[in-house]
Amino acid sequence: MGYSPTHFKSINPYNEEIVCEVPMHTKEEARQIVQNSQEAYINEWINTNYEQRAKLLNAVAKEMKDNLDYYALPMTEEMGKPINEARGEVNKAAWAAEHYASFAEEYLKTEYIESDATESYVQYLPLGVTLGVLPWNAPFWLAFRYLAPALMSGNTCIMKHDSHTPLCALRIVEAFTKVGFPTNVVQNLMVGHSLLEDVIRHEYVMGVSLTGSSKAGAAVGAIAGSEIKPVVLELGGSDPAIILADTQDLEKAADVVVLSRYINAGQSCIAAKRIIVEEPIYEKFIDLLKERFEKLKLGDPKDESTTIGPIARRELVEEMHEQVDKSVAAGARLVLGGQRLDDMQGFFFPVTILADVEPGMVVSCQETFGPIASIIKVKDEEEAIKIANATDYGLGGSVWTGDVEKGKKLASRIVTGQVSINGIVKSDPRLPSGGVKKSGLGKELGPHGIKMFVNTQQVWVGPVKS
Template sequence: MSMIKSYKYFVGNAWHDPAEGGYIESENPANGRVWARFPDCREADISRAVAAAKSAFYDGPWGRMQPAERGRFLRRMGDAISKHADRLGEVETRDNGKLPSMITPALREGAWLVDSFHYYAGMCDKFEGRVIPAEAPDMHNYVKWEPFGVVAQILPWNSPLGTLFWKLAPCLAAGNTVVMKPSEQSSCSTLELMDVLLEADLPPGVLNVITGYGPTTAAPLIEHPAVRMISFTGGTAGGRAAAVAAAQTVKPVVMELGGKSPQIVLPDADLDLTVNGVAAGIFPPGGQSCISGSRLLVHRDVIEPFSERLVQIVKKARLGDPLDPSTQIGPMANRAHYESVLKRIAAAEAAGHRLLLDGRNACRDEGYYIGPTIFADVPNSAELAQTEVFGPVVSTEAWEDEAEVIKTANDTVYGLAAGIWTRDVTKAMRMADQIEAGTVYINNYFNAATQSPVGGYKQSGYGRENGWDGMRAFLQTKSVWLSLNPHQPDPFA
């Protein structure tokens, strides 16, 4: 029997046991067996983490540090991450089943995820104030941006490291300190990262990680009076709860939430390109991505050949242990989610939707495997078309009129992403302007870059991550009025 790895939580550049002694077990979704455990943090642990972050900002060197010096720390962080890319990728795979090919290459030097630290390192001393032409005589009015102080970052279970990097690099570049709370379903890679980042020699308290459940760890952290701003990624229900908790102390929140993203296939689309792109836009991560393009709106003239090709392509996918290099689709990230996806598939079948490919045939006695699942003739009003499954499940619906398909694409509470497949670039751009989504892909899907903002419309969240927008989210605006010729007459003369 293999040893179970035991993590502590990370505060002030040191490791700590939980004050109440509780731990949470992590199952490897590839086999369903416990491989690690991590702390179940409660009030005393939260207070310790927030106090360390507050001290680092107000009393330690971080809050007074010159921007260029912060940039040097961020560069060292990026270098340390790329040095340990294989180690970090393997831990995340064991923790939530993500294929190493989807995380490890992005952590190596020159790759876009790790380069977010280098990108924001260069931005540290690039955000500048501005002078307002005040009409009052002898008055100088200028605007500057300042950090909030202690920021709480709540991370999801599907992509802990990728999401963390999008938040952490701009947050630190802006001058804040951080308390992170990863999901109770996948906390180990975040804790492993802290051990790696000790090599960057950051001042104690700048980075802190507490682990535990939403109601007993995340909610008290969000409500803590010393926490000044919240960055949240997760499901829409969790986002609502975070917003309510933050409202108790009137904190700003940036949140990226769920989606039910449409992909519109026009009759002139290159079907080979389109089928490959649609398949890549959902199935390799097992549909466990907020932007998965799971709602396929295909023109009636091509829906039959499109569906046939899609089924044939995804039937070839190799499911298995994500640590096996030949595996192309890994397991669902945890037992509870695996059972949820199976219930969604059964409900869609019971509702009478035509099943073209049944991923339940991939289920095994060991591990949480579900294969690609394709339903046909699913009206947009159906639960399957409106509810985020977050699994390898797609629905197709035929359309004929361009104006109507835009209405259908927008007929959802979500607005995270969308895809358009056509040879007519002018038409694609016109349609992109009408789609209510934070990101629109034309003849591609699933691309991202540190420089490009991401975020949602409607119930997919608000605020943006990445690029200048991502850094601006972690800064607050201050207006300063300076009298150049101080003179104040008696107001009651």
């Protein structure tokens, strides 16, 4: 609904009104944006030091925090994120900016290594122009997850944001402009899929970051690979949450699983999607989840009492109904939800619990991008690990147990890029995140993420030591 051959157009998923309409860039305009980014890099940004970059990035964080609703409301209007969550996302984006402003220099400090040289070391140098291809589901956080480390390492940034969130993209660049960031260091690119390939192949684009579906990641990764350009891919997930019978606080485990599954109306790559429960506590845990899901309030995302807003687009609602219907037909037990909400204003999907899910069912094999909890019964932890890994995805996962040491051992057997023990899977500027298998390539955030778009240069100084 938001895509057209000539414009990016966002539709409010609650009232179906047009929020923002922006003309797409032509091929010539897109190439000029890349040219402008290269000139900003060569003529200005490469000559700044960490202190100067940090001062500007901290100013962006302050601008957003001081004008919270100005930056939060576009998310609520364009993709239905409840206003309280949207405010939280702006603050988290600001945190990413502040974190890298504080720690980038430490993360990228020169490393001296003993060799046969008089002196030898590794230094981390910027690449130049980078491109971030961004999704609609967390428009600010995922933008700053790319922008903050790339900028602090000395690169310039071009954002190709999703066609369904053009106002969010405009506001992000506006924040940089307002605080005096040098012209064209951060730019928006409004192009469709056909022109994106041309931009990726542009000689000045030195690295590409994409957050999106596995299909999109495969396409962008293939293009970047054919040009021998570094690429970071953060893709879909079907995260397992393993609940073992020795879990000491099942109430807390249920609270966290429910939060993980409903936040952003379930439209999160790292949400707990497959809840794998040991047999002795299986029915009890289902009851705990149902009790909590029934209390969640669907409604107007601008209403501060709303916990679940609309799904971003109507076709996504239809896809989820198809996933649930096929799984029920295959034998899954519908514990809660599943019904159509045609009498409600907006693109809503009911909070849904499916029990007795088997690994071959649609809701277990595919990513469910909405408030659907799929519960799988297992006999023991060995079966739990086997089922957790029986997926093409490997983004995140969690283990709940009363034995933390056992949890650590199990974590090493879960084939994902991130595991939480007795806690929620989340992204944190201080820690690296990124998936394996069809969930991605490379890392973002933490000290590892900032090194994705740098030239790790080894320097050998002679003469040879005697």
